[in-house]
Amino acid sequence: MRVSLFVTCLVDQVFPQVGLSTIRILNRLGVEVDFDERQACCGQPAFNSGHSDESRTVARGFLEAYADSGPVVVPSGSCATMLKVFVPTLFPPDSREGRLAREIAGRTYELSDFLVSVLGVTRTGARFEEDVTYHDSCHQLRELGIGRQPRLLIQGVEGVRFLELPNAARCCGFGGTFSVKFADVSAAIGEDKVDTIHQSGARYVVANDVSCLMHIGGLLQRRGSQVRTLHLAELLAKFEE
Amino acid sequence: MQLRIRPNTSAVLSDATLQANLKPALEKSLLSRDRAVAEVSNWEELRQHAHDVKAHTLSRLDHYLQELERKVMAQGGKVVWADTGAEALEFIVGLLQEREIKKVAKSKTMLGEEIHLNEELERAQFDPVETDLGEYIIQLSRETPFHIVTPALHKSKEEVVELFGRELDMPPTDDVEAITATARAVLRRHFLTAGAGITGVNFGVAETGTLAVVENEGNVRLCASLPEVHIAIMGIEKVIPRARDLAVFLKLLSRSATGQKSTSYVNFINGPRREGEWDGPREFYLVLVDNGRSRILADPELRQTLACIRCGACLNVCPVYQRIGGHAYGSTYQGPIGAILTPQLTSAEAAPEHPFASSLCGACYETCPVKIEIPHILLKLRERVQRSRQRLARHLPLEAWAMQFWAWAMSSPNRYGFLGNLMRRVQPYFVRKGRMRVPMPPFSGWDRYRDLPPLPEKSFREQFRALNKEGK
Numbered sequence: 001m002r003v004s005l006f007v008t009c010l011v012d013q014v015f016p017q018v019g020l021s022t023i024r025i026l027n028r029l030g031v032e033v034d035f036d037e038r039q040a041c042c043g044q045p046a047f048n049s050g051h052s053d054e055s056r057t058v059a060r061g062f063l064e065a066y067a068d069s070g071p072v073v074v075p076s077g078s079c080a081t082m083l084k085v086f087v088p089t090l091f092p093p094d095s096r097e098g099r100l101a102r103e104i105a106g107r108t109y110e111l112s113d114f115l116v117s118v119l120g121v122t123r124t125g126a127r128f129e130e131d132v133t134y135h136d137s138c139h140q141l142r143e144l145g146i147g148r149q150p151r152l153l154i155q156g157v158e159g160v161r162f163l164e165l166p167n168a169a170r171c172c173g174f175g176g177t178f179s180v181k182f183a184d185v186s187a188a189i190g191e192d193k194v195d196t197i198h199q200s201g202a203r204y205v206v207a208n209d210v211s212c213l214m215h216i217g218g219l220l221q222r223r224g225s226q227v228r229t230l231h232l233a234e235l236l237a238k239f240e241e
Numbered sequence: 242m243q244l245r246i247r248p249n250t251s252a253v254l255s256d257a258t259l260q261a262n263l264k265p266a267l268e269k270s271l272l273s274r275d276r277a278v279a280e281v282s283n284w285e286e287l288r289q290h291a292h293d294v295k296a297h298t299l300s301r302l303d304h305y306l307q308e309l310e311r312k313v314m315a316q317g318g319k320v321v322w323a324d325t326g327a328e329a330l331e332f333i334v335g336l337l338q339e340r341e342i343k344k345v346a347k348s349k350t351m352l353g354e355e356i357h358l359n360e361e362l363e364r365a366q367f368d369p370v371e372t373d374l375g376e377y378i379i380q381l382s383r384e385t386p387f388h389i390v391t392p393a394l395h396k397s398k399e400e401v402v403e404l405f406g407r408e409l410d411m412p413p414t415d416d417v418e419a420i421t422a423t424a425r426a427v428l429r430r431h432f433l434t435a436g437a438g439i440t441g442v443n444f445g446v447a448e449t450g451t452l453a454v455v456e457n458e459g460n461v462r463l464c465a466s467l468p469e470v471h472i473a474i475m476g477i478e479k480v481i482p483r484a485r486d487l488a489v490f491l492k493l494l495s496r497s498a499t500g501q502k503s504t505s506y507v508n509f510i511n512g513p514r515r516e517g518e519w520d521g522p523r524e525f526y527l528v529l530v531d532n533g534r535s536r537i538l539a540d541p542e543l544r545q546t547l548a549c550i551r552c553g554a555c556l557n558v559c560p561v562y563q564r565i566g567g568h569a570y571g572s573t574y575q576g577p578i579g580a581i582l583t584p585q586l587t588s589a590e591a592a593p594e595h596p597f598a599s600s601l602c603g604a605c606y607e608t609c610p611v612k613i614e615i616p617h618i619l620l621k622l623r624e625r626v627q628r629s630r631q632r633l634a635r636h637l638p639l640e641a642w643a644m645q646f647w648a649w650a651m652s653s654p655n656r657y658g659f660l661g662n663l664m665r666r667v668q669p670y671f672v673r674k675g676r677m678r679v680p681m682p683p684f685s686g687w688d689r690y691r692d693l694p695p696l697p698e699k700s701f702r703e704q705f706r707a708l709n710k711e712g713k
Contacts, residue, residue, distance in 0.1 A: 007701055009651070013661045014694055016701035023705075035705050040651045046644050048601060050623030054648035061652045086620075142603035171560040175600025182247065182561075182598060183686030188254050189560045189600070190691075218691025221676075 002032045004069035006062070006108075008079045008210070009041040015210045021237035022075045022111060025124050028239070029115070033073075038065040043090075044082040048176045052090060059087045063100050071118070072108040075233045077140020077208050080110035085143050110140060112208060112232060116149040122156040126238040129159035132230075133202035135193070135216065136169045137209040150208055150232055157235060165205070166196045174215035190219045197227055208232045244583065244592045249569040262397050263566055270391070270557045273500025274608075281496065287489050292612040294486050295548035302538060305447040305480045306529065312450025316512030318525040326356030326532045333358070333439070333472060333528065334365045340470060342367070342436030348454070348461040349373040350441030351389050351551055352476050352530055355573045355586070358439070369439075370431045372460035374424050381408045387567035389574060390498045390553035395566055428460065438464030438522070442475035443550070444490055445527075448483045451511050452527070455494060455504040462508055471522035473510065477534050478547035490550060493610035497552035533586040542621050546581050548611045555605035555615060561598055570595070577605035581618045589625045590633065596622035643683065658702070665696050 003026065007019040023033045040061055047055035062083070066072055074080040084105045091098035115121045134154055141147045147169070155162050173179070173189025180186075193216060197205050203226070207213050210231055217229035253259055278284050298305055310320045323329035337345065345362060347353065347369050359380070362369040371380040375393040379386055382404055386392030393401070401420060405411040411423045440461050444453040452473055454461050465471050481490065495501045514521030537547055556562045556576030567575035572583040572592065580599055584592040596619045605615040630638055637645075650656045671679050677693040679685075687693065699707075 009657070012701040013664070014696060016697050016699065016704055019701040020704060020708075035702070037702060038654055040654060040657045043651075046648060048620065048623070049640070049644065050596075050620070050625070050627040051641065051644040051648075052624050054644045057648040058651045138600070138602035138604075142607055169604075171600050171602035171604065173560060173600055175602070178597065178600045180683055180686040182250065183690060184254055185250050185561055185564055185598075186600065187690035188564045192560075192564075214694055215691060218687075218693065221692040222690065 001030070001071075002034065003071045003073045003114075004034045004036060004066060006039055006042070006066070006072050006074045006079070006083070007035065008074065008076045010210050010214075011075060014214070015231065018075055018210055018231045018233050021231070021233040022073070024237045025115070025233060026073070028125060029119055029121055031119070034069065036065045036069065042079045042082040043087065044079060045176060047082065047086055047090070056090045059090055059101070060097065062087070063097060063104065066104050067100060070107070071114070072104065073111055073114050074108065075111040075208070075231065076210065077110050077137045077144060077146065078211060079209075080108060081139035081143040083108045110144060110146055110208070112149040112153055113144070113146050115236075116152055122152045123158075124153070124156070124236040124239065125158075126156075126236050127158040128235060128238045130204055131161045131163055131202045132157075132204045132206055132235070133163045133165040133197060133200040134168060135165055135172060135197075135205055135207040135212065137207050137212045138169075138171050140208055141169055150206075153232065153236055154206060157238070160235075163200045163202045165200045165202075170196075172212045172216050174212050176211070179215060186215070187219065190215055194219050194223065194225070198225070202227065204228050204230045204235075206230050206232055206235055242591070244571045244587070244595070246565075246569055246571065246594045246598050249571065250565055253565050253569045258397070259395055259566060260564075262395050263563070266391075266394050267557050267563055270500065274497060274554055274557065275500075277496040277500040277502065280502075281492070287493055288610055288612050290489050291486075291493055291550075291610060292548065294481060294489070295611055296545070298480060298482055299478070299538060299544055299547055302477065302480070305482055306477055308447040308482075309445050309450060309480050310527075310529075312447065313512060313525075313527050316450050317515065318450070318512040318527055321526060321528045323528055323530045323532070326530065329356055329474060329528050329530045329532075330358065330361045333474075334361065334367075336470070336472070336526070337362075337367055337437060338365075340436065342470065344368045344370065344431065344435045344437075346370055346372050346432055346435035346438045346460075346464045346468060347376075348438070348440040348456065348464045349376045349392070350439070350474060351386070351573065352441055352474050353439065354386060356474075356530065356532060358474075370428070370435070372428050372431065372458075372464060373456070374421065374458060377424060377428065378404065381405075385568070385573070387575075388553060388556055389551055389576075389578070390556075395568075432460075432463045432467050435464075435468045437470040437472060438466075438468040439472045439474065440464050442473050442479055442527075443494065444487060445475055445480045446482075446484050446487065447480055449511070451484060451509050453487055453491070454508040454510065455491065455506070456508070457499070457501075457505040459506055462506055465508060465510055466521050469522055470524045470526070471510075471513070472526045472528060474528045474530060477529050477531050478538075478549075494550050494552050497554040497608070497610040537585045543581075543585060543618055545613050546585055546618060548613055549578055549582070550611060551578075552610055554608045554610065558604045558608045560600060560602060560604070565598075570598070577615045577619075578613075581613075581615055581622060584622055584626070589622065589629045593626050593630070596626055658700070661700050665698070665700075668696050 043055040043058035088101040378393040513525035562576040
């Protein structure tokens with residue numbers, strides 16, 4: 001099988017190891033991975049702030065790059081949501097772009113969903129002897145309904161002790177531009193999340209969105225916490241070649 | 242006047258008493274709601290049914306309102322149509338003056354808050370008394386409701402004891418029974434001397450002309466039956482077609498709002514006292530208030546906002562409301578429903594921050610008993626705010642400019658790659674003691690509370706290119 005990776009702008013520029021981990025996992029499972037250099041962003045920052053024209057401009061770039069690709073795999077719940085749920089709403093339903101957006105949305109998969117639901121895999125061969133907890137990112141859980149798949153995958157990692165996070169489905173407070181526009185509220189909500197992470201007793205908090213992890217990790221670090229953040233792909237790629 | 246939220250947040254976040262009261266109160270509401278909902282095996286089916294009934298009703302609102310009017314009139318009630326809050330107030334004040342009524346016993350009504358009924362009655366020298374315990378506390382402390390269902394949610398028992406001691410001469414006590422007994426004794430006197438009762442309406446049944454009002458204290462029943470005149474005020478979106486739908490709506494409302502199987506009292510009001518009946522008001526008025534609702538109705542994208550049954554569940558579950566509470570919104574309606582309703586009842590310019598006071602987490606939609614897509618409506622409203630901002634501003638607003646620049650950069654891999662490299666080049670200038678610190682816009686809000694992750698030496702695409710070269 002051959003898939004096309006949409007790595008997301010934040011992974012590309014700030015967390016490249018998440019993209020490299022995704023490729024390692026997929027390759028190990030016998031999936032070849034294409035990366036189209038024309039990709040940039042899904043358009044979400046502008047869309048969520050009410051700038052739909054700018055969002056459309058950027059989403060158009062995505063549609064061009066993936067018009068003829070195979071299945072699209074995205075290591076992010078919120079970018080996958082943008083591509084699957086919201087980009088199709090940016091164009092008139094009967095236009096060429098509207099049809100293309102719906103067609104691509106139909107073959108776009110968030111990483112954990114792709115592994116579990118398409119490949120039927122819950123073990124990637126990773127090994128990690130640590131206490132790990134999992135935070136549900138909001139778009140992934142509530143827009144895409146993906147909560148079971150990442151838990152199965154984490155529990156499939158050899159040596160992991162999985163500790164359920166209290167109120168795992170409660171928002172971390174990031175919320176895109178909300179984190180800057182209402183920075184104090186965003187941080188206060190994040191503090192509640194950090195408290196529950198500490199309550200869980202885990203050493204690592206895993207999520208499937210680097211944006212949430214950047215927010216949670218930034219708060220943990222500011223607090224001098226020993227808890228570390230880990231993207232799901234990084235955890236699942238902890239195996240020897 | 243512009244309603245703002247951002248100037249209010251730092252004060253409420255640092256108010257230790259408020260934060261200490263808020264958290265356990267909301268946790269309790271959430272827990273009892275979840276427990277009550279879990280008991281209903283076909284909850285999702287009921288939600289969908291209620292959603293469909295509301296959507297149908299809103300598509301023929303004129304028809305059902307006229308049917309309701311006919312049925313209420315056939316039972317001896319009078320129906321008044323008010324385009325605006327001012328019209329509703331004018332009618333109520335006029336009627337009270339004509340009947341020479343001084344004291345008005347009021348039950349809890351958010352519509353009353355919306356049209357500022359108490360202020361207007363006081364201004365016109367009437368004596369309105371809130372008879373719901375929570376609302377009475379709010380009235381005595383000269384505040385506005387903190388929550389659409391539990392208006393005094395933010396008050397601790399100690400604060401209420403202090404307030405009743407000051408306002409009602411209640412001796413200090415720790416006993417909740419003693420506190421409620423004090424309120425009951427005071428309120429009873431008001432019920433017996435009030436010339437008119439004003440209540441809200443939860444559901445107006447078109448088929449039968451019945452007004453359903455839920456409550457837990459019996460005060461609505463007294464307001465609607467003891468005084469000579471009963472005035473019910475109702476937003477035009479509160480009509481439902483058939484009595485049988487009440488079975489679904491009452492179940493959804495009580496379980497969502499307070500986690501109860503049913504509220505202690507469910508009142509079905511059918512007009513004034515009839516021949517041979519020994520109680521009930523002599524006169525009954527139903528005031529149907531529009532106050533911006535038909536404008537919302539005219540907008541197919543946002544119309545579902547009017548399906549709200551005011552259960553307050555979206556407030557309890559909202560991470561933003563959980564932290565900033567109700568007063569920070571500065572509007573009659575708070576939380577997620579307030580965030581979408583306020584700018585629609587007023588205008589995008591009047592409440593420009595409301596649609597942005599959300600992390601778009603979607604917990605509100607998940608919990609909403611009538612499945613209002615609040616996050617999607619917030620997005621639509623954000624778009625409208627940005628458009629109106631750009632239309633009204635003399636220069637392109639900074640954020641709009643930044644987004645245009647961003648779109649320009651993001652729509653070309655070369656520009657995007659170049660900017661990424663540039664950021665990596667300048668990064669060393671922002672590292673202080675091994676940490677990235679960027680205390681300047683647009684990063685200052687971020688920087689104040691959280692560390693920024695350091696940028697890697699090479700982007701993913703550069704590393705991918707290098708890998709591919711090795712491979713070949």
